[in-house]
Amino acid sequence: MNIKGLFSGVSNLGFNLKKSTLMNKHTPSENRCAAMEYFKSKTDALLKKNRKDEAVEVATILLGRLSFTVSNSIKDSDEKEFVKEYIKGLGTVSVGPLKKYIVENDSIAHAIDVLRSIEGNDRTLDFLDSIITADDTLFDDKLVEKRVEILKQFAGETFPSMLSKSLAFLRDSDDRLVIASIRFLRDYVFEGEEDSRVPEAMEAMIDLFADPDASNRIRIELLHAFIEQNWRMSGFKKKLENGLPDGYYINSQGYIRVIEDAAKSE
Numbered sequence: 001m002n003i004k005g006l007f008s009g010v011s012n013l014g015f016n017l018k019k020s021t022l023m024n025k026h027t028p029s030e031n032r033c034a035a036m037e038y039f040k041s042k043t044d045a046l047l048k049k050n051r052k053d054e055a056v057e058v059a060t061i062l063l064g065r066l067s068f069t070v071s072n073s074i075k076d077s078d079e080k081e082f083v084k085e086y087i088k089g090l091g092t093v094s095v096g097p098l099k100k101y102i103v104e105n106d107s108i109a110h111a112i113d114v115l116r117s118i119e120g121n122d123r124t125l126d127f128l129d130s131i132i133t134a135d136d137t138l139f140d141d142k143l144v145e146k147r148v149e150i151l152k153q154f155a156g157e158t159f160p161s162m163l164s165k166s167l168a169f170l171r172d173s174d175d176r177l178v179i180a181s182i183r184f185l186r187d188y189v190f191e192g193e194e195d196s197r198v199p200e201a202m203e204a205m206i207d208l209f210a211d212p213d214a215s216n217r218i219r220i221e222l223l224h225a226f227i228e229q230n231w232r233m234s235g236f237k238k239k240l241e242n243g244l245p246d247g248y249y250i251n252s253q254g255y256i257r258v259i260e261d262a263a264k265s266e
Contacts, residue, residue, distance in 0.1 A: 019061055025068050029075040036062060036079070040086055052093060059090060060097040066110040080110055088114050095119060103131055106142040109149055128153055129161050134168035137177060148180040155187045163188060163197060167204045178208075179221050186225035198231070206236050209243055216245055223248050226256045 021027055022035040039062050046055035065083045070076045087094045098115045102108045116124040128150050137143045147169070154162050162184070169181035185205065190198050208214055209222045223245075226233065233240055234254030241250065247259050 019064075022061065023064050023068075025070045029070070029072065029079065032065070032079060033082070036065065036082060043090075047090075047093075056093055056097055059087065059094060060101070062087065063097060063101045063111060066101075067105050067107045084110055084114050088117050091118060099127060102128075106146040106149075108146060109152075112149075112153060125154060125157065125159060125162075129159065132162075132165060134165045136172055137174050139174055144174045144177050147177055151180045151184045154184060156189060158189045158191060160197065163201070167201060170204055170208050175215065175218065178218060182218070182221040182225050186221075186228045188229075190229070202231055202236075206233075206239060210239050214243075219243055220245055220248075223256050227258075230255065 018035040018038045021031050022039070024032070039058055043055045043059040043062075046052075046058060062083050066080055070079075087098070095115065095118060098111050098118075101111050102115070105111070112124065112128070115127070119127070132147060132150050137147065151162075151166065151169075166181040166184045166188075169177050172178055172181075182205070185201055188201075190201075205222050205225065209219055232254040233250055233256060237250055237254065240256075244250070249257055249259060251257050
């Protein structure tokens with residue numbers, strides 16, 4: 001069903017005006033709120049008539065409000081919360097539109113929150129894993145932002161497929177994604193010291209550390225990942241020592257440590 005087919009004549013003009021108002025970050029908040037109420041009432045009316053497909057199309061328009069930020073942080077938060085709570089209240093009817101929005105947009109954190117509240121954590125992560133590839137971003141800002149946000153969603157999880165992708169991202173052309181991948185690895189929950197993926201992850205990260213083109217910021221992020229994972233670096237001491245920034249060292253047991261922390265423990 002084409003959404004425009006739901007309206008005609010003067011009604012269609014009103015529909016388009018409300019949609020433009022909803023997506024205008026410079027219009028007064030009161031006008032955007034009125035537009036949101038308009039689409040909410042249209043959705044509710046269609047649902048009462050059991051016209052679910054059409055209702056979903058109208059409700060999907062509301063998700064557009066999650067794609068931008070207005071200067072008044074309180075009003076911005078209130079408007080987004082209105083949309084999130086309403087879409088969440090629609091239940092499984094809104095899963096399709098939420099997934100479509102996440103695929104097509106880069107500002108996706110709020111939509112992911114709503115999807116997780118409906119689908120649960122595991123199904124949401126499975127979906128996010130299915131839409132992210134490991135090819136180079138080629139300095140595509142929107143794609144970088146999207147991948148960075150998706151990586152954040154997996155913090156503290158054990159997810160082998162995303163682990164493989166994060167290791168590939170270590171060689172991406174955009175440092176923002178490289179750093180997000182290192183933080184993903186820093187927080188990754190490996191299945192014990194015997195996890196077969198640990199040597200693979202360590203090798204990829206150490207190779208990046210030893211890369212002469214790696215920035216000092218990336219090296220520090222890597223060091224903190226090694227510290228948080230409590231990985232022993234005895235076999236890589238020579239490969240690491242030349243690139244250690246000031247304030248870091250490898251102790252006699254082979255662990256990365258921060259000099260100021262060592263002083264505190266004495």
